[in-house]
Each structure stands twice: as C-alpha cells, then as structure tokens.
Amino acid sequence: MKLHVVLVEPEIPQNTGNIARTCAATGAKLHLVRPLGFSLEDKYVKRAGLDYWDKLEIEEHDSFNKFLEKYPPENNAMFFVTTKGKQVYSKEQYANATEIFVVFGKETKGLPENILKKYIEKTIRIPMKPNLRSLNLSNSVAIVVYEVLRQTNFQELDEISTYFDIN
DSSP states (O other): EEHHHHEOOOHHHHHHHHHHHHHHTTTEEEHHHHHHHOTOOOOOOOHTTTOOOGGGGEEEEESHHHHHSOOOOGGGEEEEOOOTTTGGGGGGTTTTEEEEEEEEBBTTTTTOOHHHHEEEEEEEEOOOOOTTTOOOOHHHHHHHHHHHHHTTTTTOOOOOOSSOOOO
C-alpha cells in the first residue's frame, strides 16, 4: 500500500515541515498544491523537517485541478479531511486500497467548499468537541496517517526502533 498526503495551499511553514517529517518517517509521499504560503527554502520549514528532507518523496502541483488531472479521485482511494466530513476517519476502511490519498486544506480555511460539495461522500473528519474550529494541521495529518497505517498493520515500518541500542 502506498500512502499519499496532499496539502492544498498550505500556509504555515512549520506545519509543512512537521508534516514532511511525518511523511518521511512513515514512507508517505507528500504532495504540495500551490500556491504555497511560503518558500520551501524557508528556514522554518527546513528546521521543522530537520534532516529528513532527503528521505522524503515529494511532488509539487501548480493547482488542485492539475493534481486531480494526474490523480483522478474516480480512479484512486481518495479521502478529503474536513471538520464537515460525513464519516469519522477511523471508521473508514483503508486496508483494501493499493494507493491511498488523504487530502487536507489550508490552515485558515480548510478545503474549498466546491471541492467538499463535489466529493462529499469521500469526506472524513476527526471527532472533536463542538464549537471549536479545528485541530492543528500537522496533528491532523499524523492522526489520519497513523490510522491508515494501523489498519494496514504498519506495512514496511519497523515496530521496534533500532536507533538506540539499550543492551
């Protein structure tokens, strides 16, 4: 299974850096859809991503329409993450797909309403208390990514860290 994280017009460099680090650690491919609210050379993006940039598979797209041309939702398991989602993210079944795309909107506005309306049946949400706007984008990505990986038994990930030898 190949996991793809799609950020549509991200605005905050630190969030994108944190998400890049999560993608590198999990083997997910990161898609960045322009316009970006920062340069990928931004020191905050680089610092948040630490030294993981060379371990990251990343693809940039000039627009959301260009992304959809290359990866049509009709041909891919694509989930649009929004506070208005029809299904709770953990109730969705991810294990049967060869490739999974989770699409997130920008920090201040989320995904555009026209996208949500068009793909309403493919929307998922993270439960939270009412009257709150949303969770932090990088936290939301981590929550959904690890649920997809949990459902696929963390394929190709090492469950025991060998970074520190404690013997």
